Amino acid sequence: MRGNKKTIYILIFLVGLLIGYLSTQWSYFTIDKNINPIDSIGIIVNIFLVVFISNALEKRKTENRVEKDIIIDKLKNIGLVSGKIIIVDNKFRFSSATSIFKDLSTEISALKTMINYTGLRFNENKIMELRSRYLEFKTIITGQVVHNDELQFEEINKNKSIIIGRKLKEIIYELIIDCNKL
Amino acid sequence: MTVNIAKDFSITPGPRTISEGSYSAELFLNTILRAAFKNVLSQSKVLTVNLDGTAGFATSFLEESFGCLQRENPSIIVEDHIHFISEEEPYLLEEILEYISNARK
Numbered sequence: 001m002r003g004n005k006k007t008i009y010i011l012i013f014l015v016g017l018l019i020g021y022l023s024t025q026w027s028y029f030t031i032d033k034n035i036n037p038i039d040s041i042g043i044i045v046n047i048f049l050v051v052f053i054s055n056a057l058e059k060r061k062t063e064n065r066v067e068k069d070i071i072i073d074k075l076k077n078i079g080l081v082s083g084k085i086i087i088v089d090n091k092f093r094f095s096s097a098t099s100i101f102k103d104l105s106t107e108i109s110a111l112k113t114m115i116n117y118t119g120l121r122f123n124e125n126k127i128m129e130l131r132s133r134y135l136e137f138k139t140i141i142t143g144q145v146v147h148n149d150e151l152q153f154e155e156i157n158k159n160k161s162i163i164i165g166r167k168l169k170e171i172i173y174e175l176i177i178d179c180n181k182l
Numbered sequence: 183m184t185v186n187i188a189k190d191f192s193i194t195p196g197p198r199t200i201s202e203g204s205y206s207a208e209l210f211l212n213t214i215l216r217a218a219f220k221n222v223l224s225q226s227k228v229l230t231v232n233l234d235g236t237a238g239f240a241t242s243f244l245e246e247s248f249g250c251l252q253r254e255n256p257s258i259i260v261e262d263h264i265h266f267i268s269e270e271e272p273y274l275l276e277e278i279l280e281y282i283s284n285a286r287k
Contacts, residue, residue: 106271108273142243143242143245145197
């Protein structure tokens with residue numbers, strides 16, 4: 001970062017030197033007082049193109065930002081919903097789990113639709129990984145034995161669930177970072 | 183023939199076995215799915231299973247219902263005779279097909 005700044009300062013200094021040199025050599029320049037209509041039209045067209053292109057690029061950049069923000073919000077929401085699974089005393093309410101995983105599945109599916117719609121180029125493997133992590137998480141949580149509407153976790157499965165849940169969150173964070181870089 | 187799980191069985195499908203709780207996969211298989219499947223097989227038709235409208239499915243429910251159906255009918259490819267509908271959770275279809283496919287192994 002510091003090296004970059006130094007290079008910029010040196011460049012500015014060199015440009016300054018050049019301008020200074022040219023201004024002392026002003027006598028070498030000749031100014032044509034006749035206006036060439038073709039050149040004038042060329043200049044106007046160039047100015048118009050510069051303004052038009054920069055406006056179009058700015059508009060596209062703003063649209064891109066909005067699309068990215070929507071997808072990031074969706075990813076954050078997936079993270080929040082998955083965070084609702086907290087195993088206490090090796091138990092978790094069965095009916096809550098099935099409903100949370102339905103929400104998660106719907107959200108992931110909506111995310112995929114949004115990504116396709118915006119045309120943002122995500123790493124397809126990471127989207128697939130999000131989906132497989134979700135399924136892994138659902139399988140370990142809702143695959144446990146149920147008693148009195150409570151999923152019963154053996155210690156080993158509880159620990160596995162925590163690890164899988166963490167991996168799901170990690171892939172969500174990676175996708176958020178990737179989205180910002182696109 | 184159509185089986186709508188939310189309407190014909192429960193909007194809160196339960197765990198794997200009857201002993202684990204109400205509206206289990208075992209109960210669904212015993213009271214609805216097995217009979218409906220046999221019926222369509224005998225008529226060479228396709229059974230439509232609508233998965234929408236419920237509060238969500240546990241992995242164990244889906245595996246026990248459709249995986250078990252495949253294990254009970256090893257000479258048949260179950261998914262050739264069932265048409266699944268899941269507008270709310272499109273990924274559910276892949277999930278169920280995976281359980282059926284695993285049951286054939």
